[in-house]
Each structure stands twice: as C-alpha cells, then as structure tokens.
Amino acid sequence: MKSMDENTILHHRARFTSSSLKPQHSQNSKQAKHFPSYVDVPDLSQRVRLLCEILARDSVTDVEDALNSTGVQPHPELVEEVLKLSYGCPTSAVKFFRWVGLAHKPSTYAWNLMVDLLGKNEMFEPMWDAIRSMKQEGLLSTATFASVFGSYCVAGRFDEAFMTFNVMDKYGIEPNVVAVNSLLGAICHEENCTAKAFEFLQKIKSTIPPDADSYAILLEGWEKEGNVAKAKTTFGEMVISVGWDPQNRSAYDAFLTTLVCGSQTSEAIKFLQVMKGKNCSPGLKFFSNALDILVKQNDSAHALPLWDIMVGSGLAPNLIMYNSVIGLVCSNNDIENAFRFLDEMVFHGAFPDCFTYNMIFECLIKNNKVCEVSRFFIAMTKNECHPSHSNCAAAIEMLFDRDDPETAIGIWNYMLENEIRPIDESANALLIGLCKLGRFSELKRFANGVLDRRINISESTMGKLKNACYKEGRTARDMYNHLQLRWTSA
Numbered sequence: 001m002k003s004m005d006e007n008t009i010l011h012h013r014a015r016f017t018s019s020s021l022k023p024q025h026s027q028n029s030k031q032a033k034h035f036p037s038y039v040d041v042p043d044l045s046q047r048v049r050l051l052c053e054i055l056a057r058d059s060v061t062d063v064e065d066a067l068n069s070t071g072v073q074p075h076p077e078l079v080e081e082v083l084k085l086s087y088g089c090p091t092s093a094v095k096f097f098r099w100v101g102l103a104h105k106p107s108t109y110a111w112n113l114m115v116d117l118l119g120k121n122e123m124f125e126p127m128w129d130a131i132r133s134m135k136q137e138g139l140l141s142t143a144t145f146a147s148v149f150g151s152y153c154v155a156g157r158f159d160e161a162f163m164t165f166n167v168m169d170k171y172g173i174e175p176n177v178v179a180v181n182s183l184l185g186a187i188c189h190e191e192n193c194t195a196k197a198f199e200f201l202q203k204i205k206s207t208i209p210p211d212a213d214s215y216a217i218l219l220e221g222w223e224k225e226g227n228v229a230k231a232k233t234t235f236g237e238m239v240i241s242v243g244w245d246p247q248n249r250s251a252y253d254a255f256l257t258t259l260v261c262g263s264q265t266s267e268a269i270k271f272l273q274v275m276k277g278k279n280c281s282p283g284l285k286f287f288s289n290a291l292d293i294l295v296k297q298n299d300s301a302h303a304l305p306l307w308d309i310m311v312g313s314g315l316a317p318n319l320i321m322y323n324s325v326i327g328l329v330c331s332n333n334d335i336e337n338a339f340r341f342l343d344e345m346v347f348h349g350a351f352p353d354c355f356t357y358n359m360i361f362e363c364l365i366k367n368n369k370v371c372e373v374s375r376f377f378i379a380m381t382k383n384e385c386h387p388s389h390s391n392c393a394a395a396i397e398m399l400f401d402r403d404d405p406e407t408a409i410g411i412w413n414y415m416l417e418n419e420i421r422p423i424d425e426s427a428n429a430l431l432i433g434l435c436k437l438g439r440f441s442e443l444k445r446f447a448n449g450v451l452d453r454r455i456n457i458s459e460s461t462m463g464k465l466k467n468a469c470y471k472e473g474r475t476a477r478d479m480y481n482h483l484q485l486r487w488t489s490a
Helices: 006-016 046-057 060-070 076-084 090-103 108-120 124-136 142-154 158-166 177-188 194-204 212-225 228-242 249-261 265-277 284-296 300-312 319-331 335-348 354-366 370-382 389-401 405-418 424-436 440-452 459-472 474-489
Strands: none
Touching: 046 060, 046 076, 046 090, 060 090, 076 090, 076 108, 090 108, 108 124, 108 142, 124 142, 142 158, 142 177, 158 177, 177 194, 177 212, 194 212, 194 228, 212 228, 212 249, 228 249, 249 265, 249 284, 265 284, 265 300, 284 300, 284 319, 300 319, 300 335, 319 335, 319 354, 335 354, 354 370, 354 389, 370 389, 370 405, 389 405, 389 424, 405 424, 424 440, 424 459, 440 459, 440 474, 459 474
C-alpha cells in the first residue's frame, strides 16, 4: 500500500475545503438525530476529551490552531475515538482529519468513520470526495459502501443508495452478496420500506444469488411491518432458493413471529411441525415472544400446543416463560394445566417463586376449590413462599363461606406470624366470617386482638357485627357494645 506523502495530504486538504463543504450540523438535517458525543462518555482519556472539546467548541476557522496548541500526537486509536464522538460537528471533524493527515497516515477505520460521519450528516458531496481519496490509497472496502447505503437510506434517498451499489465496481469493489445484504439491511431499517428491499432483491438475484441472510433481513422487515402475505411469499422463495438450514434461525423466528402477530397462530403451528421435521426449529427467543403475544391475546388454545412443540424440540423454558404460561392458564381457570406446569418446571431447572405459587393459589380461591386451597397453602408456605395479602383476604372469605373456618383461621395466624401486610382486609374478612357462623366467643377474642394491634375494622364490618350480635341475644349484644366502645375510641 502506498504511503501518504505531503502532496497527497495537501490534495486532500484542497478537496475538503472545496465549495461543497459548508458548515452543516445534524440538528439541521432531516435526520435530526442526537449523535453520541464526548459529554455522553464519563471515562474518556484527557487527550480525547480535550480534542473533542475543541471540535465542539471552537469555530471552524480556529480549530487547526487550537489543535496545534495542544501538543497532542494524533495516534490512530486516539483519532478513531475522537471521530466516533464528533458526529455532531462534521465540519470541525473534517478539519481535525486533515490536521491528523499532516502528522500521520489515518487508518482505514478512521477513513471509514469519516465517510460515515459525513454521510450521516447528509454532507454527500464531501463524502464522495473522501471515497475518491480512499480509492486512490487503495483503502476502499465493502464496509465503506455499507456505510454509504445506510446514510442514504436514513436520509430517505433510496435512489442514491441503489446508484451507489451500481457504481461499486467502478471504485474497484466488486458487488457481492455481502454488499447486497448491507443494502437490504439499510433499507429495511427504515419504516415501511421492506417492499423497496424486496424489489431490489428481485432485480439483482439473477446476477448475485441471495443467501440465507438476504431472506432473513427481508423476513425481519416484514415482521416489523406485520405483512403476513409478503412474509409467506418470501419464506417460500427462501426455501426454494437456499433450502432448509438449522443455522438460519433468525429467518424462522421472524417468519413465525409475523404469523403469530397476524393472528395466524394455527398456520405457525403447522409450519413449526414441518420445521421440526427438517431439524430447523426456531430458538427460544421466538417461543418467548410468541408466548408473550398469546398471553396478551388470552389465547391458551394456541399457547399450549406451541408450548408442547417447544419442549418437544429440546428447549428448556425459563422461569419467566413458566410464569407467563401459568398465568395464562390460570386466567382461563385451567387448574389442571396449571399444576402440570408447576410439576414439570423443576425438571427444566426453573424453580417456582412466590409469583408462581400466588397465581395458582388465586385461581384455586377464585374457583372455590376448598380442599385444594388448604393443601396448596401448606405446600407453598412449606416452600417459603408467602401468599399475597390480597390472596389471604380472598382465601379467608371463601373458606368461611365454604365451611372451612379452621384453614381460614390458620391463614390469619400465618399472616400475623410472618407480618404479611397490609392486613386490614383479611382482618375484616375473618371477623365477618366468624360472625356469619355464629362463633361469637371467638369473634370477641379475635376482634379484641385486631383492636390491640391497631388494625382498622371498617364501618361496614362493624355494621354487620352489630346486626348479627343484636339478633343473637343479650350476651352477644353486650360483647358488641364493648367492641364498639373500643372501636370508637381507637
């Protein structure tokens, strides 16, 4: 590779100070992006911070003198770091780059950063000047053009991006599938532009055959846009063109996710069966995302077969996924499957937590499963998982209504012993339950205990106690009057 002599450097200087180079900042471009700067990086070296401050602070005409006054030697790593943090001041960055060239030959990476910096600021004429200079030095690569594709696409100038691809060979870079994929990715990164990428691929595929990554990029684009029909077309073309490949997981993930998001989960399940036979099952990421979608749709009918395919493919769901599917089946009152998942999760290394137990406990309470509630309460507390205060209150109320006061009282005592708060709702449920059963001596004892602990008894509860006690007789009435005095003075 030729060395960069002073004449070459001066040639670069002339180019970068041509009339095409006007002070432009990202804030004034269509992109209006906030580029990372030195103020966003707390642990920069003093030299990098000093140079970045000069580029951001000093006027363009003063930059070179300010840089000279620092005495800093612009070594390649330092230059690259400064350029990465100077996208917000492109004209000063050009001055800096020229100043660097007077002392050292910039690295290929620094040149590519310069091209990217200019492109991202929509300074396309000086960007092409830099590319022509890189060509003279033999520094161009596909990565350089990938940057140009991205800059044009971000600016919405897709025709220029296609033109760039078409002139690559004139700059000594043969367009290949890597370049194709770079352009496809740049197009699909923009909103609702996957159709442009698909059209480009149709035109180019006869001369540059696409690979698995080409189709994966398009399928991810269709996923983002939710275009099920186009995703199916692209997937079918991919299978014909590149066949089945277990390594092409991102394409399978994107395609199946598009189907699930498009309410075509039955179709997704059919494709999953075919993929499994081809040893091309998607990864855990797809199943996790699909499960989230089905949970939001409250669709347990499709979630369960999807889950079985996942487990049958040898994938091990994590605790978050188990909690999601248990929450889904519990919301559909499917107690049998809730226990099934609880029993199997430990075999996949996912151990139930308090959230797991409380979802099932709530489902049992809601469905008035008295015996199961009693047994499950014992099991979850044995595993050191506390029931939530709301579940305790609901369980106490249900158990009194369903003639299991002993378990209800046991839950109350557990709440006191383990300081489960807040406790007011459970206290009121306990007192009302005892009152309904006519257990007035216990009602007196527990009510006094509640008041001793300064737990709030609601006015509604006191009204119910009064009605029951006054109907019961004098002893119960006197007991209530004593409680009422304590309650009003509390």
